[in-house]
Amino acid sequence: MSPFGIQLTRGFLPQELEEEDYSKYEILEGIGALVQGEDGLWRLKSLYRVGRLWISQEGKGYVEAEDKEEKDLLIEPGDLGDAKNGDEVVVKRIIARRGRPSAKVILVTRPAHVIVIGYTYRDEEGNFSVRNIKTGEPTEAIMPGMDLKAFKVGTVLLIDAATSQVKEVLGHLGDARVDERISLLLYGREGEKFPSDCVEQALEIPAEVQPQEIEGRVDLRHLPFCTIDPVTAKDFDDAIYLDLASHTLYVAIADVSHYVPYFSPIDKEAKVRGFTTYLPHKAFPMLPRELSENICSLKPHVDRLAFISKIRLDPETLQPLEEEFFEGVIHSKRRFNYDEIDAVLEGKKDTFTETESEIMEWLLPLQKITERLRRQRLKKGFDFRSDEVRLAIDPDHELKETTIETGTPSHSLIEECMLLANKAAAKRFEGDGDSIFRIHEAPDRAKMEELLEELATVGIYVEVSEESESPAIIRAIQKEAQRMGLGAEVDALIIKSLRRASYSPFNVGHFGLGFDKYSHFTSPIRRYSDLILHRLIKADLQKDRERKEYLLRNIEPLCVRVSELERNATKAEWDFRDRKFARWAKRHLGEHFPAQIVEIDIEDTQKGAKAVIKCEMQGIVVELPEYDALLFDRIEVELVEADIALAVIRARQIRKLEKE
Structure with missing residues (x-):
């Protein structure tokens, strides 16, 4: 259920609604669908329900019950209004009808599909259509004053799902730069540009910590905090320090809440974005870069406000003896990257500056502590071997290379510190x-x-x-x-x-x-x-x-x-990756590669199998519509199709390979 749907059920104050939901509230209040309770909160009246709509092949709709004591409500075709399959709707029960409880759609609170991304297509017979880039199925598209057949085949269009009007021409499938916009739009992810009021608010925030901001905070600027992040990181939201004498770990986190007040433009936009989206060549941040890469980033050699998790550990058991949270100010002494710390831990670096030596006095013992913490954790938790494929993109936005990122001792060191802080907060x-x-x-x-x-x-x-x-x-x-x-x-x-x-x-x-x-x-x-x-x-x-x-x-x-x-941020990242893989495969059609079967639907073998090909580009998955192999078998395949629009690669099995 959507956030607004939950508010309609649980209760809300009008001033707490998101801007896009306020007009819906006014409609429901105007038709008498809401009631204000003794607690002052507004809710749907008992005759109304909010839920997701499913429409059968026969055209009948059903709204799911949210409570096990309730039954799904039947919506006859004539009572669906403009609602479509998958929409979240408010319905009003129809009391007079007998049999299954029935209702009528009153309002669509959240459409299942707001936009469609289509592309111009001609089949082998020359028939023209606009196809949905997500499904490959034909979709309706209208552009007043323009014959869409005039566009070059492969032109990518942004279409309003409700009206079928073309809102924008996004580019062409032949240009790899279009992938970024497709992946972001398909999953509702925001781009680089922030609303002007967000930028204005960010620019009004001083670039340096002001003396009055430190008042009332715990001053930890004398402690040798450091950060450890990827080489490419531009924002640093965590710094660490271990007091060896007391066995106390300090995890300092950027005090974003100090700079982002409730209901401010930046807060509203952050709630819309929810997460930073990471594509191989670019990050699309949740906060304006003026904050995320500057005053909210725990850069070295400058004062920064932080929210601190202070955890005193038992030296023997490593169980937390005392956990405390407070607002503080720190002055990170060094920004390390993972490779640098791994070099130290592997004995490849043993000469340090005075500042680095001071940090190593506590960092090396902390690494031993985190090793023990990890071993303890894995007695109850799990360590799944899921190597992550990292893509590198060239200036033309084509796939340049891939690398496998595996967990290293420096990654584990930071991970265990963050887990301690996250647990303490919970x-x-x-x-x-x-x-x-x-x-x-x-x-x-x-x-x-x-x-x-x-x-x-x-x-x-x-x-x-x-x-x-x-x-x-x-x-x-x-x-x-x-x-x-x-x-x-x-x-x-x-x-x-x-x-x-x-x-x-x-x-x-x-x-x-x-x-x-x-x-x-x-x-x-x-x-x-x-x-x-x-x-x-x-x-x-x-x-x-x-x-x-x-x-x-x-x-x-x-x-x-x-x-x-x-989920949407992750899907956008995966979609972008698959588009780059499909473009690479397009240049290698007809070539043969060793591969390993990694997925088979044992209940429906007609669905085919999936295999990972073995080549210089790691992690590329191909579909095998037909196959003669078992799960994990090694085979040789030929790349036969690369559908850039749908981001799918299909292959043909040539033969089985001997086991290694």
């Missing part, structure tokens, strides 16, 4: 709707059984009983996979079988990490969830009951919003 709250938690539910039993059935086809067998729990099953699978030399391949299948992590006001723990409580505290520059958590903790520290009540009254729709925005 533990401040009960988990009954009083915060924003990062949750990862245990796997669905049916999914586990499907995975076991699939793995059995390649000789991986695990004994399972009714009492077997998911963690034990997964560990047994990983043990067998390692024995057969298929650890990475099987881990990829395990990840696909797991539920997706998301945000929720109700804590259920984090299965993958093995944590009872977990949240996201450490990246407020690039995640809106973290900014909200900072505000909640500060409201607690300042005993600001009114602010906390406001945040919690809107926390459930906010969790829905950020979870969806996170």
Whole structure:
């Protein structure tokens, strides 16, 4: 359900609505669909319901029940209005009809599709059409005063889904620069440009910390904090320091909430974006760069405001003895990148400046501590081998090269520090709707059984009983996979079988990490969830009951919003990657490559298989409409089709290869 849908159900104040929802509220209030309760909050009257609409092939609609005590509502074709399949709608129950509970659509609160991206196409017979770039199916497109047939085949169009009007010509599929706009628009991601009022607000913020801003804060500028990030990083939202004498870890996070007030232009835009979107050649930030890469970035050699997580650890057990949060000011002494720290840990660098020596005195012992913390964590949590493919793009926006980014000791050092801070933040709250938690539910039993059935086809067998729990099953699978030399391949299948992590006001723990409580505290520059958590903790520290009540009254729709925005950001990044792979494949049609089968639908083998080809470009997945092989078999394939519009590569199996 959309954030507005949740507000209609749970209750809201009109001034708390997003701008795009206010007109819908006025419509519902005007027709008498809302009632104001004794608590002052507005809700839908009992005759009305908000839910997602599904339309059958026969044209009948159904609105899902949100409560197990309710039944889905039937919407006859004549009562659908302009609503389309997948839309979220407000409906009014029709009492007079007998049989299945019925209703009529009153208002579309969130359309399933707002825009369509199409491209001009001619088939082999010369028939012209505009096709949906997401599905490949024909779609309607109208451009007053223009015959779309005049456009070159492959012209990319932005189309209004409601009116079919062409809003903009985005470019041409022959130009690799168009991929960026396609991927962002397909998944509703914002571009580089911020609204003018956001930029104006950002420019009004001083570029340096002002003396009056330090008053009342804990001054930690004398401590040798440092940051450790990728070589290409431009924003630094976390810095660390370990006090060896007291075994106390300080995790300093950019104090974004100090610079981004509630309801300000930057806050509203950050809520719309939700996350920074990372494409290989460019990041599309959640906050204006004037903030994310400057005053909110924990750069070295300058004062910066920070929100600090201070954690004192037991030297023997490494369990937290004391956890504290406070506003502070730091002065990072050095900006390191991962490669530099790995060189130190591998003994390849042993000469340091005076400042570096001071940092190494605590950083090297901290690395040993984080190694122990990781070993402890993996007794309950999991370490899935999921190597990440990094793409490099040339000046023409074509794929130049790929590299595999694997976790290194420096990555692990920072990760364990951030996990400690995130856990400490989550533990401040009960988990009954009083915060924003990062949750990862245990796997669905049916999914586990499907995975076991699939793995059995390649000789991986695990004994399972009714009492077997998911963690034990997964560990047994990983043990067998390692024995057969298929650890990475099987881990990829395990990840696909797991539920997706998301945000929720109700804590259920984090299965993958093995944590009872977990949240996201450490990246407020690039995640809106973290900014909200900072505000909640500060409201607690300042005993600001009114602010906390406001945040919690809107926390459930906010969790829905950020979870969806996170998924869309990830989908945009994957879509862009697949488009670059398809362009590369277009230049290599007819060539043969070794490959490995990585996915087969065991319930419907007619769907074909997927394989990863082995070449200088790593991570390229091809579809095999026909195949004669088993899961994980090595085969030779020929690239036969690269559909740049749909970002799909198809191949033909040539022969099986001998096992390595």
